[in-house]
């Protein structure tokens with residue numbers, strides 16, 4: 001029996017008696033029932049900032065959390081709660097709370113639990129913004145942060161055993177899709193008394209549930225795959241009620257609240273989450289295998305490839321390998337400059353997880369704030385391109401790559417011939 005939580009405990013659960021409801025069904029139906037009014041079949045966007053009460057005692061009871069209801073939009077909102085409820089179901093969590101962005105979810109979670117003198121163990125390859133919190137803001141607050149080499153479990157275990165308040169993981173990572181064994185690290189973290197937090201944005205709950213692997217909290221940038229249409233920002237944290245209530249309290253006071261319009265768009269997007277992710281990973285794998293065969297490609301990174309360093313761990317903890325991959329071109333950034341503008345079915349943009357296939361060089365997207373030396377240190381070649389596979393038909397994406405690579409080859413031959421001439 002799943003305990004259904006929200007601030008006022010007013011939301012109904014989602015289950016069918018004697019039957020285990022599957023992911024796709026939950027994605028469509030979960031979380032919505034209590035917010036449907038006037039027989040509406042679709043979730044209304046309730047924009048009201050405050051809620052009105054005729055009975056002063058009733059108001060007082062709601063304000064103290066004794067009765068279900070809403071008081072003020074910075075705290076709770078029915079549309080926003082429907083979004084939280086849906087994600088909570090999909091992650092199989094006791095509780096969930098939401099934020100204005102993925103970074104707000106991450107920063108609010110860290111700031112809820114960390115105090116001066118605390119120690120955090122994490123990996124070098126966290127999302128760019130998260131990495132800035134670890135390298136800039138937390139040290140300024142007197143929190144010690146240890147950045148381990150991503151995928152080096154022995155190093156991480158040794159650091160966790162020295163004691164830490166939070167073990168913070170992300171798997172797969174951005175942009176080289178490195179994998180950490182979540183179950184193994186969660187066990188180590190728990191034994192050391194740490195809170196284990198996992199950013200599950202890349203995997204999505206379709207393919208990975210960190211809470212089931214032993215993590216305490218799972219975070220999403222809902223801006224990416226959950227929303228799926230690159231038209232709304234949002235973030236969410238799921239876990240045990242006791243932990244999520246603390247994070248909720250931090251957020252209700254500090255104010256990084258999810259907007260009801262954004263919550264509506266994210267909710268609508270989530271209905272097709274499973275369908276999208278399945279097509280995205282079909283495309284990602286096809287693109288990865290096609291890229292492997294290209295002579296102009298140096299390396300391909302995709303957890304579904306047998307050549308991936310941690311393919312076995314990925315296979316163990318993921319139900320599918322997701323829609324994210326990356327590759328490096330032999331010609332470095334000069335080759336990237338020729339290749340990317342030639343693609344027809346591609347957004348060249350900083351986002352990911354959308355229905356459109358999206359390409360971005362690491363040095364202009366995830367690692368724009370790093371120096372070339374820093375990028376090199378985490379294995380990011382200057383010619384590395386991240387791909388977020390969209391839901392287009394696979395053949396079309398491959399045909400698009402074929403014509404763009406043919407153009408690149410031609411251009412490289414022309415410039416080789418020209419420099420040959422210039423040299424003679």
Ligand SMILES: *Cc1c(COP(=O)(O)O)cnc(C)c1O
Nearest residue numbers: 101102103127199201221223234
């Ligand atoms: C985008 C992203 C974030 C930050 O989310 P925003 O919604 O942009 O604030 C955090 N983690 C990962 C893995 C991301 O891809």
